[in-house]
Structures are given as C-alpha cells and as structure tokens.
Amino acid sequence: LAKTTQPISMDSYEGQEVNITCSHNNIATNDYITWYQQFPSQGPRFIIQGYKTKVTNEVASLFIPADRKSSTLSLPRVSLSDTAVYYCLVGDPTDSWGKFQFGAGTQVVVTP
Amino acid sequence: NAGVTQTPKFRVLKTGQSMTLLCAQDMNHEYMYWYRQDPGMGLRLIHYSVGEGTTAKGEVPDGYNVSRLKKQNFLLGLESAAPSQTSVYFCASSYSRTSGGAYTGELFFGEGSRLTVL
Known part of the structure; x- marks a missing residue:
C-alpha cells in the first residue's frame, strides 16, 4: 500500500513561507500527488495537484523531484x-x- | 449544484441501535468513499465504491455495511452501533481513471456527519 509520511505539526508567523514535505516511496508511475486542506468541522478540500517538477496556483506551489518519492507543498x-x-x-x-x-x-498553526 | 450532500448532519444513538447515513452526489462521479475521522486524527477509509452495484472494504470496515444501488447515492449502515463508532463521518466522490490510465485523485467531500453513540 502506498504510504505517506508528513511532519505532525508546524508553526509559523504571519507573512512567512511554510513548506511541508511529504514522503511517498511507493508512488506508482501513473499516480498524481494531491494536497488537501482541512479546517475544523469541515471536510477536506483540494488545494493543489501535480505529477512532476513544479505546479503553482493562486493558493500554493507544489515541488516534486525527479524520483517523485517526495513532494513539498509551499x-x-x-x-x-x-x-x-x-x-x-x-x-x-x-x-x-x-x-x-x-x-x-500536518497541523499548521499560524500566529500573529 | 449541490456537490456532495450528507444526511443527517448530527445523530445521537444508543448502543445497539442501527442507522444509515446517506451520501448523495450530483456530479456523475463513478467513485464514492466513506471515511471516519476521530478527534485529532486523520481520515480512515471505511468502504468505497467504484460504480453502481460495486463496493469494497477500506482500512476499517468492521461494524459497517454499505450499498450503492444508484450511482449518485452511497449508503453507510451501522447495524448495531457501539461507542467506538462515535466519530465524524465524511463522504467523498471522485472521477474514475482517465482513459490514459493516470488518476488525478481529486476528491470532493461532504460537510460531514457527526455521530455519537452512548
């Protein structure tokens, strides 16, 4: 089974850049990497998706190295x-x- | 366009009672999923379906049954509720694999159903 590993939590201040790295050693050749965001008492919502290299949208960027065994949400x-x-x-x-x-x-907490 | 709708949003049961959670989607998705999320935890897959009339077990299927009689609906049943089934239940749906074999993986979630078993 494909497993992912992420840090449990990250803290940041407003205005800073936050980078979350996910490890996925068993990713399949044709599979995409997708990141979701979840607020309390809500279902997760899609934020970004990619296959390789870099993807950017209005919310975030996704960096995927050539071996695709990890990805970083920025x-x-x-x-x-x-x-x-x-x-x-x-x-x-x-x-x-x-x-x-x-x-x-990964629980991200942003403080003033 | 409602997306994914879950019914009911809240329910309190006594141990041993039965109930059914209904998930309805209006996006003509092939795949549908039921997850549970316990406080401070990630989502765990209970059952899923890849099409009308087809269901399969996920990570934590024990104590639950599902049915997909219509493409737009995915029902989750608890035959004899237990306190360990107190949780928030999320339904999701998605498109099937593209003709080229690559799967984009975007899931569309409902707002959740909070179930308490006393």
Missing part, C-alpha cells in the same frame, strides 16, 4: 486563515480501483 506568505491540517495524498499503486488512504496530516 504556502507563500501565510495568514491566520491558513491555520489548518494539510494532507498529502497519492494513489494506491497496489489497487487499480483507486482506493485512497489519508495519512495523519
């Missing part, structure tokens, strides 16, 4: 509203039916 200039749990998700390479399993996630 949140530029965080604000208090970025306090949330962030999950790294990859497809299960042993299950062609697309079963997805979440890891424990």
Whole structure:
C-alpha cells in the first residue's frame, strides 16, 4: 500500500513561507500527488495537484523531484486563515480501483 | 449544484441501535468513499465504491455495511452501533481513471456527519 509520511505539526508567523514535505516511496508511475486542506468541522478540500517538477496556483506551489518519492507543498506568505491540517495524498499503486488512504496530516498553526 | 450532500448532519444513538447515513452526489462521479475521522486524527477509509452495484472494504470496515444501488447515492449502515463508532463521518466522490490510465485523485467531500453513540 502506498504510504505517506508528513511532519505532525508546524508553526509559523504571519507573512512567512511554510513548506511541508511529504514522503511517498511507493508512488506508482501513473499516480498524481494531491494536497488537501482541512479546517475544523469541515471536510477536506483540494488545494493543489501535480505529477512532476513544479505546479503553482493562486493558493500554493507544489515541488516534486525527479524520483517523485517526495513532494513539498509551499504556502507563500501565510495568514491566520491558513491555520489548518494539510494532507498529502497519492494513489494506491497496489489497487487499480483507486482506493485512497489519508495519512495523519500536518497541523499548521499560524500566529500573529 | 449541490456537490456532495450528507444526511443527517448530527445523530445521537444508543448502543445497539442501527442507522444509515446517506451520501448523495450530483456530479456523475463513478467513485464514492466513506471515511471516519476521530478527534485529532486523520481520515480512515471505511468502504468505497467504484460504480453502481460495486463496493469494497477500506482500512476499517468492521461494524459497517454499505450499498450503492444508484450511482449518485452511497449508503453507510451501522447495524448495531457501539461507542467506538462515535466519530465524524465524511463522504467523498471522485472521477474514475482517465482513459490514459493516470488518476488525478481529486476528491470532493461532504460537510460531514457527526455521530455519537452512548
């Protein structure tokens, strides 16, 4: 089964850049890496997705090295509203039916 | 466009009672999933479905049953509720793999159903 490993928590101040690295050694050739954000009492929501190299959208950037065994989510200039749990998700390479399993996630706390 | 809707949003049960959680999606997604999330924990997959009439077990299937009689609905049942099933339950749906085999992996989640078993 594809497993992901992330830091349990990260603290930051407003205006700083936050980088969260996820390890996924068993990622399949055709699988994408997807990051989700979850606020308390809400379901996770999609923030960014990539396959290799770098992807950027209006919210974040995703850096993926050539071997794809890890990925780094970068949140530029965080604000208090970025306090949330962030999950790294990859497809299960042993299950062609697309079963997805979440890891424990990274709790990001932004303070003034 | 409602997306993914879960019913009910809150429920209190006594040990041994049964209930069904309903998940409905209007995006014509093939895949649907049920997760549970305990306080301070990540999401754990209970059951999932890759199409109408097909279901499969996830990480923590014991004590739950599911059915996918219609493509848009995915039901999660608890036949005999236990306090250990106190949790927040999330339903999600997604597209199936592309014709090229690559899976984009974007899940669309409902708002959650908070279940308490006394």
